[in-house]
Amino acid sequence: MAKTDTKGKKLERNGLSDDQLRTIFRNMLLQRQLDNRGFQLNRQGKVPFALGSEGHEALQAGAAMAFHRGKDLLAPYYRDLGLALGIGLTSYEILLSLFARAADHNGGRQFPNHYSSKAAGLMSFSSILAAHLPHAVGAAYAMKYRGERGRAVLVTCGDGTTSEGEWHESVNFASIHKLPVVFLVENNLWAISTPIEHQMGQPEIWKRAAGYGIPGRRFNGFDPIETYGNVNEALDRARNGGGPTLLEGMCYRFLAHSTDDNDMTYRTKEEVAEHRKDDPVPLFERVLLDHDVMSAADVEQLKRDVLRETNEATDRAEAMPYPTAADLYTHLYEGAWQPWQ
Amino acid sequence: MAVSSPTQTTQIMNNVDAVRATLYDAMKNDPRTVILGEDVGARGNVFLITKDFAKEFGPQRVIDTPIAEASIVGIAIGMAMEGLRPIAEIQFADFIYPAFNQIVGEAAKTRYRSNGEYTCPLVIRTPYGGGVRGALSHSVSIEALFYHVPGLKILAPAFPADVKGLLNAAIDDPDPVLFLEHKKTYRLIKGEVPDGHYTIPIGKANVLKEGTALTVVSYGLYVHWALEAAQQLAGEGISVEVIDLRSIRPMDKTTILQSVEKTRKLLIVHEDNKFGGIGAEISAMVAEEALFSLDAPIRRHCAPDVPAMGYAEPLEHEYMSSPAKIADAMRELARF
Numbered sequence: 226m227a228k229t230d231t232k233g234k235k236l237e238r239n240g241l242s243d244d245q246l247r248t249i250f251r252n253m254l255l256q257r258q259l260d261n262r263g264f265q266l267n268r269q270g271k272v273p274f275a276l277g278s279e280g281h282e283a284l285q286a287g288a289a290m291a292f293h294r295g296k297d298l299l300a301p302y303y304r305d306l307g308l309a310l311g312i313g314l315t316s317y318e319i320l321l322s323l324f325a326r327a328a329d330h331n332g333g334r335q336f337p338n339h340y341s342s343k344a345a346g347l348m349s350f351s352s353i354l355a356a357h358l359p360h361a362v363g364a365a366y367a368m369k370y371r372g373e374r375g376r377a378v379l380v381t382c383g384d385g386t387t388s389e390g391e392w393h394e395s396v397n398f399a400s401i402h403k404l405p406v407v408f409l410v411e412n413n414l415w416a417i418s419t420p421i422e423h424q425m426g427q428p429e430i431w432k433r434a435a436g437y438g439i440p441g442r443r444f445n446g447f448d449p450i451e452t453y454g455n456v457n458e459a460l461d462r463a464r465n466g467g468g469p470t471l472l473e474g475m476c477y478r479f480l481a482h483s484t485d486d487n488d489m490t491y492r493t494k495e496e497v498a499e500h501r502k503d504d505p506v507p508l509f510e511r512v513l514l515d516h517d518v519m520s521a522a523d524v525e526q527l528k529r530d531v532l533r534e535t536n537e538a539t540d541r542a543e544a545m546p547y548p549t550a551a552d553l554y555t556h557l558y559e560g561a562w563q564p565w566q
Numbered sequence: 567m568a569v570s571s572p573t574q575t576t577q578i579m580n581n582v583d584a585v586r587a588t589l590y591d592a593m594k595n596d597p598r599t600v601i602l603g604e605d606v607g608a609r610g611n612v613f614l615i616t617k618d619f620a621k622e623f624g625p626q627r628v629i630d631t632p633i634a635e636a637s638i639v640g641i642a643i644g645m646a647m648e649g650l651r652p653i654a655e656i657q658f659a660d661f662i663y664p665a666f667n668q669i670v671g672e673a674a675k676t677r678y679r680s681n682g683e684y685t686c687p688l689v690i691r692t693p694y695g696g697g698v699r700g701a702l703s704h705s706v707s708i709e710a711l712f713y714h715v716p717g718l719k720i721l722a723p724a725f726p727a728d729v730k731g732l733l734n735a736a737i738d739d740p741d742p743v744l745f746l747e748h749k750k751t752y753r754l755i756k757g758e759v760p761d762g763h764y765t766i767p768i769g770k771a772n773v774l775k776e777g778t779a780l781t782v783v784s785y786g787l788y789v790h791w792a793l794e795a796a797q798q799l800a801g802e803g804i805s806v807e808v809i810d811l812r813s814i815r816p817m818d819k820t821t822i823l824q825s826v827e828k829t830r831k832l833l834i835v836h837e838d839n840k841f842g843g844i845g846a847e848i849s850a851m852v853a854e855e856a857l858f859s860l861d862a863p864i865r866r867h868c869a870p871d872v873p874a875m876g877y878a879e880p881l882e883h884e885y886m887s888s889p890a891k892i893a894d895a896m897r898e899l900a901r902f
């Protein structure tokens with residue numbers, strides 16, 4: 226995707242309709258607004274913790290567009306707000322988790338951004354990096370075992386997470402059994418304060434695919450259309466018995482790791498500013514305007530809608546009750562429980 | 567023995583046969599059941615427990631995994647979350663450490679962290695224990711490393727009929743169960759096993775021998791040695807009550823307390839080392855609930871505080887107890 230002045234060039238759509246392009250853009254705007262909201266609420270002292278996906282918007286909105294609702298499963302990680310929204314979670318559900326309310330899917334037990342929704346096909350995960358990869362592979366095994374063509378698992382993680390042993394074990398097992406799973410690495414060049422060159426000697430993660438005998442591809446994760454094309458192709462291959470794929474979407478983490486991190490202790494303003502030039506949100510807005518997918522008035526209206534949705538979700542979620550002390554004791558095992566019988 | 571649907575007929579089996587027969591029935595009866603682990607397929611497990619299973623049920627259901635314990639358990643968790651009923655095998659308990667994260671951080675918390683939205687009906691079977699010249703890394707007891715963890719259930723049956731009834735209960739259970747099989751008892755211990763499907767409730771101990779002078783609580787191989795020692799003491803006029811825990815988490819408080827209130831003396835016997843072991847928890851519970859019923863301090867007869875038994879015969883001998891050593895511990899407490 227050209228960085229400036231995309232007008233006059235033919236838009237490579239990878240089969241996406243105008244409607245789908247607008248849906249992707251809306252998701253991107255909503256991600257940014259909700260991210261913002263988390264950090265605001267944290268500064269206001271209303272929530273103890275928030276974490277943003279700023280810089281991952283295009284990657285996640287594009288990937289989510291390739292997900293088949295009601296069929297595929299998503300095994301995400303904590304930086305996947307756009308994927309969660311894109312497969313059907315609502316702003317209200319996101320805010321419930323941010324406020325740790327009783328009505329949250331996790332009942333306010335987990336950190337925010339630890340999405341879970343059986344209805345949406347979003348697999349529960351913990352904060353333990355890479356631990357969800359074998360779960361995704363096990364779910365893909367179940368799909369293949371039952372002969373369910375047309376279903377696949379999309380599992381995501383950060384670049385740093387690919388250093389974990391479970392990452393290797395999972396890709397290896399998926400490759401042995403040609404499982405319907407797509408491994409999508411969201412490479413934002415940082416793992417908290419650790420840069421990619423301290424994470425791996427060979428920094429092109431997609432190249433590891435060759436070692437596993439599976440297809441691998443790296444793409445520009447600032448471009449939602451390019452992302453969609455890659456994820457869609459890989460998911461389709463998986464759904465049709467073609468086995469796993471390793472994808473590496475390149476992006477950047479514009480914010481600190483979380484509200485508990487100060488990134489200026491380990492990287493420079495200049496570095497962040499350099500990547501900011503590629504900020505996928507204004508870039509994609511430009512593309513849609515240049516190709517008359519949206520008018521300037523449409524974009525303004527959409528931004529107002531997204532802000533209103535975020536405000537309404539915030540007010541509604543904040544008004545909901547916390548879990549009670551008694552809720553600490555439920556859902557450990559099926560039924561009532563004591564370690565001593 | 568509590569048998570949910572007893573049948574008249576029984577068969578004599580050893581523990582390894584009981585595991586095998588139970589797994590076979592589970593595979594036969596439920597197409598959601600899959601077995602995964604190292605060398606479980608063509609070889610049929612190192613103890614031949616799943617011999618010929620791959621031929622009968624196919625390699626999709628009897629999965630020879632790569633040597634990667636974290637993902638053996640992790641993949642089984644994903645299968646369980648997506649509707650299968652996996653039975654994961656860790657070839658020897660000594661090799662379960664790479665899977666600790668998946669068992670403790672993931673399986674035990676899947677239901678809890680998702681507020682009941684996702685569950686993890688998973689059985690992890692593994693042979694443990696010594697007395698087989700297994701050296702430092704083919705002989706360990708691992709139960710104490712896991713019994714601290716809410717969200718897990720841990721079973722360690724000693725008799726073939728209990729192996730079958732509890733393994734069936736584990737397979738039917740909607741939550742993760744760690745199923746410990748003492749490898750020395752695999753072929754050593756034989757017994758009658760009822761035909762047909764039955765379960766034994768998880769969390770119920772079994773009073774194997776009634777007595778009045780003292781209570782011995784144990785599990786696994788040492789249950790058999792404690793019984794032998796108790797018979798010996800009977801000849802000396804000392805009446806020992808022997809309780810087989812069978813279930814380590816949850817644990818049967820009622821049976822232990824009833825017995826201790828009767829005998830007024832408690833000896834806990836286990837193969838695992840003493841410090842922070844299962845016996846520590848039982849001692850604390852009895853001290854909290856029945857201190858004034860006791861006529862003597864609680865005693866624990868357990869392994870010394872070393873990593874495991876050495877390979878050389880004298881090292882293993884020193885580490886392991888025996889019916890004679892257990893009898894001595896019983897006599898000492900009886901005399902108190």
Ligand SMILES: Cc1ncc(C[n+]2csc(CCOP(=O)(O)OP(=O)(O)O)c2C)c(N)n1
Pocket residue numbers: 304352353354355382383384385386387411413415416417478482
């Ligand atoms: C097993 C484990 N080790 C360490 C951590 C602490 N931790 C949380 S996020 C993080 C960095 C992850 O980086 P990356 O995978 O690149 O994802 P990103 O946050 O950049 O999206 C670390 C080290 C953890 N949660 N789990």
Ligand SMILES: [Mg+2]
Pocket residue numbers: 383384385411412413414415416417
């Ligand atoms: Mg990263």
